[in-house]
Amino acid sequence: MAEISVIVPIYKVEKYIDQCIQSILEQTFSDYEVILVDDGSPDNCGIICDEYAKRDKRVHVIHQKNGGISAARNAGLNRFFCNVDNKYVTFIDSDDWISAYYLEQLYTTAIMTDADIVSCDYSSKQLVENNGKTNSDNIRIFSGKNALIERYKGDAQIRVSSWGKLYRRNLLEGLNFPEGKIHEDQWFSTMAYYFANRTVFLNDKLYFYRLRNDSITGSEFSMKRFDNIELMDWVIRVFKDNNDIQLTELASLHREKTCAQYVLMSKVKSAGRIPSQFRMSKNKALLIVHRYLPREKFIQHFQMIYPRIYRVYKLLHDIKQKVIFKR
Incomplete structure (x- = not known):
């Protein structure tokens, strides 16, 4: 013992x-x-x-x-x-x-x-x-x-x-x-x-903690990541069953932010493979990321989803910065 x-x-x-x-x-x-x-x-x-x-x-x-x-x-x-x-x-x-x-x-x-x-x-x-x-x-x-x-x-x-x-x-x-x-x-x-x-x-x-490229966290995005959202739903159900309003609201928002990032990380070409209960449009996902997460996260996802638009945005932003600097 x-x-x-x-x-x-x-x-x-x-x-x-x-x-x-x-x-x-x-x-x-x-x-x-x-x-x-x-x-x-x-x-x-x-x-x-x-x-x-x-x-x-x-x-x-x-x-x-x-x-x-x-x-x-x-x-x-x-x-x-x-x-x-x-x-x-x-x-x-x-x-x-x-x-x-x-x-x-x-x-x-x-x-x-x-x-x-x-x-x-x-x-x-x-x-x-x-x-x-x-x-x-x-x-x-x-x-x-x-x-x-x-x-x-x-x-x-x-x-x-x-x-x-x-x-x-x-x-x-x-x-x-x-x-x-x-x-x-x-x-x-x-x-x-x-x-x-x-x-x-x-x-x-x-x-x-050993960082490894072949670990779950170090590998490319997999649809299995949506297991995380399913488990969040289990957690939210427990909070609801216990009439815990505060944690239900906090956990639901956390779920929404995480799910939005997964939808964006899964890339447009894989959208059809996302389990139906977790699907949302890429625009809705971007809005959630823009509203709740740091600006760097939004830029990262926007660049990935709309690369051409981002390049135009980046060009205009750089021109604007040069003009401000010259003043």
Whole structure:
């Protein structure tokens, strides 16, 4: 039994898995277990996981047929809930790695603040390690659903990624990742935020995120991105069922802005492939982006949809700037 379970879903990350697992095993905190879920990886990941389990009794391995990252995380959660004494769980993506103080600082903060969720900051670069101490000035505490309200208002620190967070056990009972969808964190983390009594954010960068061109976020636009909108609809339905008018309105606006960007990113030639419930005209999508998002975003999308008009606009704008400069 362990105070914390660390769940790592694994698929085709042979190049990165050692750095990930080593960073977990080198924690300053001692009372934890590691659940490695080999999601039918066709490379040597399964063998590598078994080798770690042989060398370290804290490591447990689950081998299963490929079902996607949600199925892998759910398998890890099922094992976590089988151990009745385990109190907290955290998720680490298998191509990422963590600070040696990751578990210690998140756990200490959870105990100190009685938080249901503790989230740390992240970086795409390795930083100089801190001393493992959390400065009270680096902590932000939200009661109830206030963290979610601030997220919908644009607080960039409040992310829906499941990694980089420590969750209290009873918060997650009955909550799973939706299988067969991408952007699965949209549902899981939003529901966790919604039902948490207290959420705490640390400004300390304790999680290191690897940027990869072949990842979902680093690849070209796919129609599967609209899974995100569908999951937002699930979330909005929960808010409506709970008569939560404020969050229903905020989430609906967030959905509209995200859907508009996806419609524009999907390009005109692919418009017919957009699921019917998410379709809107490119002009409506541009109006939404113009109204609610930064000007740079609007220019970016306008240039993509109307390249010829944009070139004329840019030419006239440059001429105008030269005239102003000469004055």
